[in-house]
Amino acid sequence: xxxxxxxxxxxxxxxxxxxxxxxxxxxxxxxxxxxxxxxxxxxxxxxxxxxxxxxxxxxxxxxxxxxxxxxxxxxxxxxxxxxxxxxxxxxxxxxxxxxxxxxxxxxxxxxxxxxxxxxxxxxxxxxxxxxxxxxxxxxxxxxxxxxxxxxxxxxxxxxxxxxxxxxxxxxxxxxxxxxxxxx
Amino acid sequence: xxxxxxxxxxxxxxxxxxxxxxxxxxxxxxxxxxxxxxxxxxxxxxxxxxxxxxxxxxxxxxxxxxxxxxxxxxxxxxxxxxxxxxxxxxxxxxxxxxxxxxxxxxxxxxxxxxxxxxxxxxxxxxxxxxxxxxxxxxxxxxxxxxxxxxxxxxxxxxxxxxxxxxxxxxxxxxxxxxxxxxx
Amino acid sequence: xxxxxxxxxxxxxxxxxxxxxxxxxxxxxxxxxxxxxxxxxxxxxxxxxxxxxxxxxxxxxxxxxxxxxxxxxxxxxxxxxxxxxxxxxxxxxxxxxxxxxxxxxxxxxxxxxxxxxxxxxxxxxxxxxxxxxxxxxxxxxxxxxxxxxxxxxxxxxxxxxxxxxxxxxxxxxxxxxxxxxxx
Amino acid sequence: xxxxxxxxxxxxxxxxxxxxxxxxxxxxxxxxxxxxxxxxxxxxxxxxxxxxxxxxxxxxxxxxxxxxxxxxxxxxxxxxxxxxxxxxxxxxxxxxxxxxxxxxxxxxxxxxxxxxxxxxxxxxxxxxxxxxxxxxxxxxxxxxxxxxxxxxxxxxxxxxxxxxxxxxxxxxxxxxxxxxxxx
DNA sequence: GATGAATGAGTATTCATTCAT
DNA sequence: AATGAATGAATACTCATTCAT
Numbered sequence: 001x002x003x004x005x006x007x008x009x010x011x012x013x014x015x016x017x018x019x020x021x022x023x024x025x026x027x028x029x030x031x032x033x034x035x036x037x038x039x040x041x042x043x044x045x046x047x048x049x050x051x052x053x054x055x056x057x058x059x060x061x062x063x064x065x066x067x068x069x070x071x072x073x074x075x076x077x078x079x080x081x082x083x084x085x086x087x088x089x090x091x092x093x094x095x096x097x098x099x100x101x102x103x104x105x106x107x108x109x110x111x112x113x114x115x116x117x118x119x120x121x122x123x124x125x126x127x128x129x130x131x132x133x134x135x136x137x138x139x140x141x142x143x144x145x146x147x148x149x150x151x152x153x154x155x156x157x158x159x160x161x162x163x164x165x166x167x168x169x170x171x172x173x174x175x176x177x178x179x180x181x182x183x
Numbered sequence: 184x185x186x187x188x189x190x191x192x193x194x195x196x197x198x199x200x201x202x203x204x205x206x207x208x209x210x211x212x213x214x215x216x217x218x219x220x221x222x223x224x225x226x227x228x229x230x231x232x233x234x235x236x237x238x239x240x241x242x243x244x245x246x247x248x249x250x251x252x253x254x255x256x257x258x259x260x261x262x263x264x265x266x267x268x269x270x271x272x273x274x275x276x277x278x279x280x281x282x283x284x285x286x287x288x289x290x291x292x293x294x295x296x297x298x299x300x301x302x303x304x305x306x307x308x309x310x311x312x313x314x315x316x317x318x319x320x321x322x323x324x325x326x327x328x329x330x331x332x333x334x335x336x337x338x339x340x341x342x343x344x345x346x347x348x349x350x351x352x353x354x355x356x357x358x359x360x361x362x363x364x365x366x
Numbered sequence: 367x368x369x370x371x372x373x374x375x376x377x378x379x380x381x382x383x384x385x386x387x388x389x390x391x392x393x394x395x396x397x398x399x400x401x402x403x404x405x406x407x408x409x410x411x412x413x414x415x416x417x418x419x420x421x422x423x424x425x426x427x428x429x430x431x432x433x434x435x436x437x438x439x440x441x442x443x444x445x446x447x448x449x450x451x452x453x454x455x456x457x458x459x460x461x462x463x464x465x466x467x468x469x470x471x472x473x474x475x476x477x478x479x480x481x482x483x484x485x486x487x488x489x490x491x492x493x494x495x496x497x498x499x500x501x502x503x504x505x506x507x508x509x510x511x512x513x514x515x516x517x518x519x520x521x522x523x524x525x526x527x528x529x530x531x532x533x534x535x536x537x538x539x540x541x542x543x544x545x546x547x548x549x
Numbered sequence: 550x551x552x553x554x555x556x557x558x559x560x561x562x563x564x565x566x567x568x569x570x571x572x573x574x575x576x577x578x579x580x581x582x583x584x585x586x587x588x589x590x591x592x593x594x595x596x597x598x599x600x601x602x603x604x605x606x607x608x609x610x611x612x613x614x615x616x617x618x619x620x621x622x623x624x625x626x627x628x629x630x631x632x633x634x635x636x637x638x639x640x641x642x643x644x645x646x647x648x649x650x651x652x653x654x655x656x657x658x659x660x661x662x663x664x665x666x667x668x669x670x671x672x673x674x675x676x677x678x679x680x681x682x683x684x685x686x687x688x689x690x691x692x693x694x695x696x697x698x699x700x701x702x703x704x705x706x707x708x709x710x711x712x713x714x715x716x717x718x719x720x721x722x723x724x725x726x727x728x729x730x731x732x
Numbered sequence: 733g734a735t736g737a738a739t740g741a742g743t744a745t746t747c748a749t750t751c752a753t
Numbered sequence: 754a755a756t757g758a759a760t761g762a763a764t765a766c767t768c769a770t771t772c773a774t
């Protein structure tokens with residue numbers, strides 16, 4: 001049922017998706033749909049919450065490596081891999097959910113918090129390691145995170161089902177060079 | 184009148200913006216709105232066309248520098264500056280216009296062509312210069328462009344009216360390190 | 367200008383015809399159109415009045431013949447010819463004008479009066495002549511008039527520009543046989 | 550619901566009738582109306598289809614009599630009676646539906662086919678019988694059909710609920726005299 | 733007189749949501 | 754719990770009419 005909603009939202013976008021279409025796709029009546037979610041917005045919110053949860057889980061190993069100060073050759077591929085996997089699962093749904101005005105403040109805050117937590121972990125990692133070379137760890141972390149998110153999304157969109165290894169390697173190169181100043 | 188439309192679209196998103204609200208904001212009647220644009224879609228299309236035109240103009244100097252093989256210290260700040268300026272003018276409107284299903288194919292193709300032309304110019308520049316260090320010029324150009332676009336957008340969103348110079352400098356650092364392997 | 371209105375009404379029907387289209391076709395502005403007629407309805411009314419006037423004139427000779435008790439072989443062809451000519455000039459406009467709800471009561475009454483006057487003339491003629499054979503002159507006149515109007519309209523619609531002589535002759539035959547019982 | 554639509558169309562004509570008015574008259578909401586018919590046009594089309602169906606049924610006995618070459622005294626009253634009954638049920642609705650541009654091509658073709666089939670049956674009947682007297686069976690059939698349709702409509706309009714027997718008898722007289730040359 | 737930009741009430745249609753069965 | 758018919762507010766768009774220039 002959530003799955004049906006996800007598919008309809010992916011296909012038509014949040015505004016053009018109708019609750020009727022979602023119910024029909026799920027093989028239930030709209031009445032039943034409304035027995036489980038009080039509104040279309042709630043459906044979107046739950047989809048958003050699921051994504052945030054999945055993101056949390058997917059990023060946990062990378063964050064752990066950053067927290068324990070793993071070397072760049074271990075931490076960066078872990079971070080890039082997690083981010084790419086995250087976007088690879090449902091890139092269109094991801095895009096739709098984070099369009100303006102689709103999700104409520106709760107989901108928005110949750111994503112912001114997650115993003116910030118990764119940023120902070122990266123900033124602390126940058127401050128702690130001596131083989132990196134950045135003048136302002138917080139700023140560099142933010143720039144790196146933003147770039148990574150966009151690039152991971154791009155890779156996921158262009159290569160449906162399984163990201164291109166060369167593109168992933170290239171993102172790692174970008175981050176390594178940017179943050180360590182070396183290859 | 185276009186200005187009013189831009190503002191309403193920014194505030195509510197393309198789908199939630201009503202033609203009535205646009206007319207009211209512009210201080211004209213709904214009938215007058217339709218005297219100048221045949222549909223809501225046409226209004227969006229014109230806004231999109233304006234953006235593409237502005238982007239073309241803003242990117243011209245940077246492309247020229249790339250084309251003539253300017254040194255990294257000249258080409259990269261020019262490219263970053265142009266891109267940041269581009270996104271700085273109306274970052275929210277920009278986002279809304281390029282959401283899925285908002286603009287027709289014409290505008291979409293125009294943006295894609297512009298993006299490709301910058302990418303190609305960068306790729307040729309990378310292939311021609313000896314003080315850069317990339318294994319695959321085309322791939323590196325794409326990655327650099329994607330990262331640049333996202334970062335410029337991020338900078339524009341966070342700092343309304345006048346981008347933060349430190350953040351802009353940081354983007355330049357990222358591109359310089361990524362593409363030349365050096366500071 | 368009236369001519370332009372007539373043409374647009376013919377082409378699109380009374381409801382679908384817009385005052386803008388009429389003005390454009392006439393080569394004037396809507397402002398000017400409204401300087402001569404206070405409303406779309408008034409335009410239709412005048413067109414209707416013109417038709418009634420033309421009908422009056424066209425039917426005058428036939429009525430005169432009926433009034434002076436002309437023989438069937440003279441009166442019937444005169445009546446049929448007048449009616450066919452009447453419908454032949456602008457059959458589509460005619461149809462449009464007499465659709466339900468197009469003309470106001472004034473025009474409606476004028477047409478009804480004209481129709482009644484022809485009917486009455488025919489009834490008096492039937493009552494006066496001895497070579498006709500009808501039991502109820504008033505009823506026969508009404509039936510003959512109704513049939514004649516419909517047949518004349520049909521002939522005019524099917525044969526654009528110049529009615530088919532054979533069809534006209536056939537209508538005469540119908541009336542002659544019906545009213546005189548003989549050929 | 551169809552009944553309400555029929556009444557509103559009768560009262561105001563096809564163009565002036567609003568879907569809101571139809572829904573209100575039917576005692577349902579506008580949403581419910583659109584649950585059963587996808588558009589105002591579809592509503593008109595169904596009304597038209599019903600009429601054609603009813604016409605088919607009403608004319609069947611008369612056509613059967615014509616087909617088997619029944620004598621004039623049997624065939625003509627049957628034809629006139631069927632036609633009068635047909636128009637008697639809802640003469641105003643009938644008029645509205647067959648105004649220009651109201652019904653789609655499907656309905657238009659169906660009516661034309663029905664009309665042609667009656668005409669053809671009459672023409673064959675005229676050609677087969679020896680007690681009729683027409684020079685051109687096809688032309689006479691067309692003229693007779695046109696006249697009959699118009700007269701039946703007129704009778705139906707003037708005498709709401711139950712046609713005037715005398716007027717019906719008069720139409721029979723007209724057809725009998727026209728087609729047989731005798732009483 | 734002529735113009736045509738401006739007006740805004742009116743229209744068909746959609747779709748999130750409810751509730752009797 | 755499940756259903757799906759019913760609801761009606763909301764929305765894009767049209768067009769007769771006005772009036773300042």
